[in-house]
Amino acid sequence: MRSNLLIALVGVAVSIAVVVTFSTGLNRGPLSAQDPSKRENFGGHSPGYPILGTTGDVLDPTSLNIDPKTAVIDPMKYLREFNYGRTTALSNGTSLREYTLIASDQQTKEVSPGVFYNVWTFNGTIPGPTLRATEGDLVRITLINNGTKFHSIHFHGIHPSEMDGVFEGIAPGGKFTYEFTAEPFGVFPYHCHMQPLEEHITHGLYGVFIIDPKKPRADADEMVMVMNGYDTDFDAENNFYTVNGIPYYYMHHPIQIDKNRLIRIYLLNILEFDPINNFHLHANMFDLYRTGTKLIPDEYTDIVTMSQGERGILEFSYKYPGKYMFHAHKTEFAEKGWVGLFLVKDSTAESATENSNLTSIERNGSYSTTEFSNTGNGTTSFVKTGGLN
Numbered sequence: 284m285r286s287n288l289l290i291a292l293v294g295v296a297v298s299i300a301v302v303v304t305f306s307t308g309l310n311r312g313p314l315s316a317q318d319p320s321k322r323e324n325f326g327g328h329s330p331g332y333p334i335l336g337t338t339g340d341v342l343d344p345t346s347l348n349i350d351p352k353t354a355v356i357d358p359m360k361y362l363r364e365f366n367y368g369r370t371t372a373l374s375n376g377t378s379l380r381e382y383t384l385i386a387s388d389q390q391t392k393e394v395s396p397g398v399f400y401n402v403w404t405f406n407g408t409i410p411g412p413t414l415r416a417t418e419g420d421l422v423r424i425t426l427i428n429n430g431t432k433f434h435s436i437h438f439h440g441i442h443p444s445e446m447d448g449v450f451e452g453i454a455p456g457g458k459f460t461y462e463f464t465a466e467p468f469g470v471f472p473y474h475c476h477m478q479p480l481e482e483h484i485t486h487g488l489y490g491v492f493i494i495d496p497k498k499p500r501a502d503a504d505e506m507v508m509v510m511n512g513y514d515t516d517f518d519a520e521n522n523f524y525t526v527n528g529i530p531y532y533y534m535h536h537p538i539q540i541d542k543n544r545l546i547r548i549y550l551l552n553i554l555e556f557d558p559i560n561n562f563h564l565h566a567n568m569f570d571l572y573r574t575g576t577k578l579i580p581d582e583y584t585d586i587v588t589m590s591q592g593e594r595g596i597l598e599f600s601y602k603y604p605g606k607y608m609f610h611a612h613k614t615e616f617a618e619k620g621w622v623g624l625f626l627v628k629d630s631t632a633e634s635a636t637e638n639s640n641l642t643s644i645e646r647n648g649s650y651s652t653t654e655f656s657n658t659g660n661g662t663t664s665f666v667k668t669g670g671l672n
């Protein structure tokens with residue numbers, strides 16, 4: 284893919300033009316990209332930073348912070364947020380869970396600092412909300428189409444043909460209620476299935492649907508991770524790769540977890556255009572339950588590779604406090620945003636010496652502006668971290 288570098292650079296230039304157009308409309312300052320005197324060289328394998336000697340690359344953001352008011356999602360909020368629906372008990376003892384998803388396709392939101400993109404969303408975010416039910420529940424999902432194009436929801440899982448969301452598009456202004464019994468237990472994607480499919484998916488109409496087994500899984504710190512990308516210059520190749528919607532987000536806002544605590548990740552790959560994606564966990568191993576449809580793990584590994592639509596449940600815990608990277612082991616994707624950090628803390632605090640190995644920043648769990656300093660004049664200087672492994 285490196286052989287496409289020149290093509291990518293041309294694409295990048297086009298996307299900057301698009302970005303600047305959007306930015307002007309939103310009264311943002313010009314990108315530092317415009318000033319050749321501010322060019323800086325960054326090395327090739329520093330995660331989170333561009334491989335090109337330029338400040339004009341869209342990978343070289345004008346700021347490391349993204350404004351929650353204009354961002355397409357708050358990845359930290361999304362991470363552990365589950366929508367169980369409005370729940371009522373039916374006379375036969377079954378739980379009815381009702382959800383509402385509103386599709387829209389007109390908004391422009393920030394997908395990376397300084398990069399604005401026409402997002403198509405369920406309930407305003409990419410990914411859409413994580414819906415959650417228990418096996419055997421009756422689920423009722425009402426789709427309201429507030430967009431300008433036909434949309435639908437296609438759930439993976441078992442359900443009747445007319446609830447499959449493929450042949451019946453919902454017109455702009457229209458409404459449809461999908462109803463089926465949640466089965467089997469596992470982790471499933473939901474996404475719009477209107478043609479051209481790649482357009483409806485790459486713009487952001489997808490999310491995760493979790494069906495819990497009747498006997499709940501062991502107690503854990505649970506989170507959802509969706510691997511996606513953005514093609515901001517419309518050349519059918521992604522310019523950014525992310526987990527949970529914003530490139531590099533969890534590098535600058537590490538996910539805090541407790542030492543020895545069971546972590547459970549519901550992981551989905553919805554990435555368009557690229558044939559594979561993957562997840563690699565540093566300094567640890569995880570149990571992998573493919574599709575989440577069994578209670579016995581399929582693998583004990585530190586990397587899982589998935590094609591589009593594949594998903595699984597990952598379980599692990601960390602023995603030692605500190606910060607640990609997780610990222611795509613497709614290096615190009617990691618260098619274009621799909622990389623993050625876990626910050627493992629010893630919550631017992633008995634072991635002060637172990638925690639004292641952390642810097643104050645690590646103990647606080649977030650990076651100050653001095654750590655990843657933005658000089659305020661549009662250029663950004665970085666504290667280099669270690670290479671990818």
Ligand SMILES: [Cu+2]
Binds near residue numbers: 433435475476483
């Ligand atoms: Cu659609």
